[in-house]
Amino acid sequence: MDEADTLLRLLRTYSPSGGEGLAVREFVRLAREIGYTARIDAAGNGVAHRGHGRPRLAFLGHIDTVPGRRPVVQRGGRIYGRGAVDAKGPLAAALIAGSRFTGPGALEVIAAVGEEADSRGARHVARHKGYEAVIAGEPSRWDGITVGYKGDVRLTAYFRGGRTHYSSPHPTVADTALHWVENVRALASFAPGPSPFRTLTMKVVGVQTGGDDTEWASVTLDLRVPPGRTTSEVLRSLPRDPGRPTLRTLVRIEPIEVDRTNPVVRALEGGIRAERGRPTLWRKAGTSDLNLVAPAWRVSGAAYGPGNPHLDHTARESVSERELGRSVRVLEVAFRQLAEELATPRR
Numbered sequence: 001m002d003e004a005d006t007l008l009r010l011l012r013t014y015s016p017s018g019g020e021g022l023a024v025r026e027f028v029r030l031a032r033e034i035g036y037t038a039r040i041d042a043a044g045n046g047v048a049h050r051g052h053g054r055p056r057l058a059f060l061g062h063i064d065t066v067p068g069r070r071p072v073v074q075r076g077g078r079i080y081g082r083g084a085v086d087a088k089g090p091l092a093a094a095l096i097a098g099s100r101f102t103g104p105g106a107l108e109v110i111a112a113v114g115e116e117a118d119s120r121g122a123r124h125v126a127r128h129k130g131y132e133a134v135i136a137g138e139p140s141r142w143d144g145i146t147v148g149y150k151g152d153v154r155l156t157a158y159f160r161g162g163r164t165h166y167s168s169p170h171p172t173v174a175d176t177a178l179h180w181v182e183n184v185r186a187l188a189s190f191a192p193g194p195s196p197f198r199t200l201t202m203k204v205v206g207v208q209t210g211g212d213d214t215e216w217a218s219v220t221l222d223l224r225v226p227p228g229r230t231t232s233e234v235l236r237s238l239p240r241d242p243g244r245p246t247l248r249t250l251v252r253i254e255p256i257e258v259d260r261t262n263p264v265v266r267a268l269e270g271g272i273r274a275e276r277g278r279p280t281l282w283r284k285a286g287t288s289d290l291n292l293v294a295p296a297w298r299v300s301g302a303a304y305g306p307g308n309p310h311l312d313h314t315a316r317e318s319v320s321e322r323e324l325g326r327s328v329r330v331l332e333v334a335f336r337q338l339a340e341e342l343a344t345p346r347r
Contacts, residue, residue: 001033002096003092006034010027010092011088015064016064016066016116027091028040031109035099036050036099045121046063048109051105055133056131057105057135058131060122060136060137061110061305062087064116065083079324083317084318085309085319086138090306091111092324094137097330098335100332105343110125115288138290139306139308140307142326143272143275143330144279145302146303147265147282148227149286149291150225151256151287152223153234154205155220155223156247157177157218158218158247159177159216159218160211173215173217176217177243183239184202187200197226198226199226200234201223203221206218227255231253255291264338267341274329304327305327306319306324307319
């Protein structure tokens with residue numbers, strides 16, 4: 001079985017966040033067919049294992065996708081379908097590359113659930129120590145490596161107040177909520193960094209209003225937190241006026257920026273150069289499961305995978321078969337180089 005067949009099988013099982021069960025079972029079947037021992041863990045993640053002993057490496061992909069079925073088509077040297085880029089393409093590449101892993105040590109390819117929602121799969125894995133390095137499966141193009149992701153704070157602010165006549169000079173509760181949002185927006189845009197990656201940014205995710213004698217309004221915001229700041233700092237800095245809202249935090253993920261010379265980055269660079277590529281290092285405004293597991297495990301890490309990140313979540317989501325194959329070869333070299341380096345005793 002090659003990487004294209006593997007990806008097509010994964011794509012044909014629709015797996016939006018919260019509905020990944022059938023796709024995880026297909027991942028486990030695929031892994032067993034190509035020489036892994038494989039299981040489903042307590043969180044519902046698929047875990048494919050090869051080798052034994054130390055070092056223990058992890059490729060942490062995710063099998064869930066954003067909602068929205070797309071036709072699965074192989075045409076003109078490309079594979080189309082929901083998840084082809086984000087992130088079943090990286091998962092398929094790792095599964096094939098890892099099937100050729102002969103050590104030293106052990107490799108686990110993990111198909112995590114919930115990455116597009118609450119990262120429940122990665123949060124479960126993060127509690128289990130014992131790994132020496134992690135590659136997160138995210139699209140970076142075959143010759144790119146992602147070394148930084150912003151953090152994320154998603155919250156809902158609730159406002160309540162008495163009803164006022166629309167002709168009254170007093171603000172409605174909705175007015176108050178929108179005024180508060182503008183204060184947060186000013187906070188987010190204050191003292192921007194030298195690049196978007198270094199800047200706190202904010203988006204309004206949703207607004208609701210209602211009530212009879214007592215009006216209410218709720219506003220859900222998503223703030224992307226640059227390295228050098230923490231989610232706690234951002235939450236403490238939120239304005240309390242106007243309206244003195246009640247805040248409910250929905251998501252908190254800390255930003256991450258790894259050392260660009262760490263063993264994982266060097267191994268991936270070695271794989272890219274073996275394919276006669278020139279490695280490019282990326283820093284992204286989104287988040288990934290790397291943000292959660294690398295700090296929890298206290299290990300070197302980076303993110304890698306085939307696919308154009310600009311096609312994430314779009315109707316045009318697709319990956320080149322040639323790029324998919326090159327990523328397999330990059331990962332073969334990277335897994336071997338990383339295992340050999342970490343197996344060598346330090347002096």
